[in-house]
Amino acid sequence: xxxxxxxxxxxxxxxxxxxxxxxxxxxxxxxxxxxxxxxxxxxxxxxxxxxxxxxxxxxxxxxxxxxxxxxxxxxxxxxxxxxxxxxxxxxxxxxxxxxxxxxxxxxxxxxxxxxxxxxxxxxxxxxxxxxxxxxxxxxxxxxxxxxxxxxxxxxxxxxxxxxxxxxxxxxxxxxxxxxxxxxxxxxxxxxxxxxxxxxxxxxxxxxxxxxxxxxxxxxxxxxxxxxxxxxxxxxxxxxxxxxxxxxxxxxxxxxxxxxxxxxxxxxxxxxxxxxxxxxxxxxxxxxxxxxxxxxx
Numbered sequence: 658x659x660x661x662x663x664x665x666x667x668x669x670x671x672x673x674x675x676x677x678x679x680x681x682x683x684x685x686x687x688x689x690x691x692x693x694x695x696x697x698x699x700x701x702x703x704x705x706x707x708x709x710x711x712x713x714x715x716x717x718x719x720x721x722x723x724x725x726x727x728x729x730x731x732x733x734x735x736x737x738x739x740x741x742x743x744x745x746x747x748x749x750x751x752x753x754x755x756x757x758x759x760x761x762x763x764x765x766x767x768x769x770x771x772x773x774x775x776x777x778x779x780x781x782x783x784x785x786x787x788x789x790x791x792x793x794x795x796x797x798x799x800x801x802x803x804x805x806x807x808x809x810x811x812x813x814x815x816x817x818x819x820x821x822x823x824x825x826x827x828x829x830x831x832x833x834x835x836x837x838x839x840x841x842x843x844x845x846x847x848x849x850x851x852x853x854x855x856x857x858x859x860x861x862x863x864x865x866x867x868x869x870x871x872x873x874x875x876x877x878x879x880x881x882x883x884x885x886x887x888x889x890x891x892x893x894x895x896x897x898x899x900x901x902x903x904x905x906x907x908x909x910x911x912x913x914x915x916x917x918x919x920x921x922x923x924x925x926x927x928x929x930x931x932x933x934x935x936x937x938x939x940x941x942x943x944x945x946x947x948x949x950x951x952x953x
Contacts, residue, residue: 742856743829751827758822758829759803762793768805771820775809783811796842798849799825799856806839821845825856826939862891862935864944870931874949880918882931885944891935900928904948924952 745751761767768790776785791806802823809816817839821832830852834840865886872880884893897913900906907930910918918929928948935942 742852745827745829748827751824751829754829755801755822755824759801762803762805762822771805771807775807779809779811783809787811794842796821796846796849798846799823799830799853802849804842804845819845821849823849823853825853826860828856830856857939860889860937861940862937862942863888864933864935864942867944868931868933868946870929870946870949874920874929874952876920876922876925876952878920880920880929880949882916882918882933882946884916884933887935889935889937889939891937891941894934894936896932896934898930898932899924900930900948902926902928902951904928904930920952927952 745754761770772785772788772790775788776783787810789808789810791808794804794806796802796804798821800823802821804819804821807818807820809818815837817834817836819832819834819840821834823830823832830849832845832849832852834845865888868885869883870880871883872878874880880897882895882897884895887893895914895916897910897918898907899910900908918931920929928951930948931946933944933946935944
């Protein structure tokens with residue numbers, strides 16, 4: 658068996674091993690897990706060698722892509738990197754399940770279960786002594802990370818593998834690397850950061866229903882703004898804007914940053930709208946109401 662075939666074969670073993678720590682929780686959740694995974698354009702020198710959409714393990718959605726790289730490991734080095742996203746519907750669920758991963762991987766019993774899964778998948782002539790488990794590490798990827806390195810020797814040819822589990826908000830992810838040389842942790846962290854970036858893009862606030870203004874546009878009356886409905890639980894901020902009679906030439910009203918605005922005599926002839934900005938740790942978005950009638 659060639660070195661490349663060993664690597665391809667070992668990649669299937671790593672996938673079998675990570676199935677041993679699968680957990681799950683949710684149904685009917687958004688955003689799209691497919692949009693959270695690595696793209697071929699994210700990884701220099703990579704090509705997509707496999708992809709699959711999955712649902713199972715208790716999670717509502719999952720998406721996998723496997724990449725074959727010749728860089729930065731050298732032209733003769735084949736490495737497969739698989740990003741696997743499981744999307745839950747609650748932060749508490751993802752936090753609980755990651756804690757389960759961590760406990761499992763930190764236990765000698767858990768590591769032995771992974772080893773047994775790989776050896777069983779390999780079949781003869783692979784035996785337990787051919788597989789060496791490395792130390793656990795915690796590279797900085799996402800909110801929580803734990804990584805396990807493994808080395809499998811077949812006919813004295815070493816195959817190096819890493820399993821990197823991480824959590825970003827309510828999303829669980831795993832990167833798997835397999836190669837004829839050890840993966841450099843800095844490269845794994847860089848690849849993980851691409852996944853984190855895509856996850857974050859899907860959790861930026863968005864207004865599902867825009868804000869609205871109620872009340873009568875008459876001097877002395879109070880206009881009230883509703884925020885509308887938002888995804889991804891942002892913190893909301895309000896800003897009233899005064900526009901001309903046609904709804905153009907809008908400008909912020911200084912200090913008008915609450916949900917109500919009392920119409921002034923100097924506002925006669927103007928129209929108003931309210932801008933609501935939703936912000937969370939992943940970013941922010943803005944949504945505007947329609948104009949009021951001209952103030953009388």
